[in-house]
Amino acid sequence: MGRFVVAGRTAGGAWYVGYRVSSRSFPNRKIVTRADRAMVVPTADAAPTDNPYISYNCLRTCEGAIVVANGSHVDPIIEKIRAAFTACNAARDLTLNRSRELIRYCSLTIRAVHREEFDEAAQLLETAKQAAAAMKADIKPHPELYYTGYTQDSLKELTEACVVYAIVRGQPLPAPADIDVDEAAYLNGLAEAASELRRRCLDLIRRDRVAEAERMLTAMDDIYAQLVTIDFPDALTGGLRRTTDALRAVLERTRGDVTTTLQQEKLQKALNQVMSHVVK
Template identity: 50%
Template sequence: MPDLSELNSRVHQNFEALNQAREQALLQARQLTRLCANTIRALHRSEMETAHQNLEEAGGIAAGLQNLLGNYPVLLYAGYTQDALKEYVEASLTCAIIEDAALPSPEDLKVEYSTYLNGMAEVTGELRRRCLDILRQGYSEEAERLLGWMDEIYNLLVTVDYPDALTGGLRRQTDLVRGIVERTRADLTLSLREERLQKALERALNRLPEEPLNP
């Protein structure tokens, strides 16, 4: 009879180490996702110091997660890991665009291109929300700047015409981005027209002669 005791021992050692790494990765992925959500929430509230603190902490966890799973590619490229890193990309890019700062690259964030592009696609939803918050106060050049970024993001994504197995389902995300950009452009156009109409009415009222007082 063959003796498989040595193989049995190695198999269990391997899966025990893999399981422990998985448990740690799940915990860190949840922490990373929560910090990224808090970063974006702070950005929309214009709490920039809080946003930067959360983003810095998120960066540390993202780096730790990638180091932890460096020897376990089956876990590094698992859905929950890449989803958490995608949230980190989204928070990082949203912060940079809102602050009109240089955009961090995939190499800066140490993520796969597919993860980076899917995170970038989700940035457009946050920029739309920012635009709508601005438009509550009336038309603004800042909203136009953000729309310009949304256009550029879509123009990049639409060129990445590769199988979903390689891009992580980017094609569907790109279709959603198109709808977000079109609705935002319509909102800005309506706001601009309303502002021009209001100014035209004000100019017309200023040219009207004052009514004489009744005797």
């Protein structure tokens, strides 16, 4: 048992160099040939193993000579790494496309909410959730892709769409587990959802629905009041501090718009009362 090197001539008189490996510990192996080498590799039915000494170069040509050795393990190791990177890169390309698709569905959901096309918004939101599930299934064998920027950004957009829909419809706020996103993506999506509610406030003000606009402002205020208490490094929160600072500016502008509208309503009511007395 072990490794054998055979040198001699063939029946036709040509020189022949052969290599054989026999092992009780790793019996399921074979020799494959390449242009300039022969390699010992596991067979298809071999048990999975991380042992780097299972595969190695046994014969190699070098400037017209043939080198027979106990094995150079560099090539098989690199080929295994290359195969892993190839699979990961394919998953990355697929995930990138999935994330773009997810962001598009989330954007369409929010647009439908602002247009008060709530049935369409609900359908688009469900499609977005399905796209997110498909994306996460694609990267499950490659967990390192889950925390890349494009994956987290798309999950943040999913959170934003879910939160905007829930607040506008007067539904309970979804938790991270309900959307199946991690905490950092959820918090950043929550902040962006609060900023998105400014547009809803302005639309309601234009439609003379100030009471509902006040409800949107209250929701924005509640979200901001909680987010400012999350005092952890950006490496954990995904840059939440910057997003929260941006929300603060949006919140104050919206508060000013709603306050001005309420004061104008009061003034208009007072003027109407005065005019009614004058007419009498």
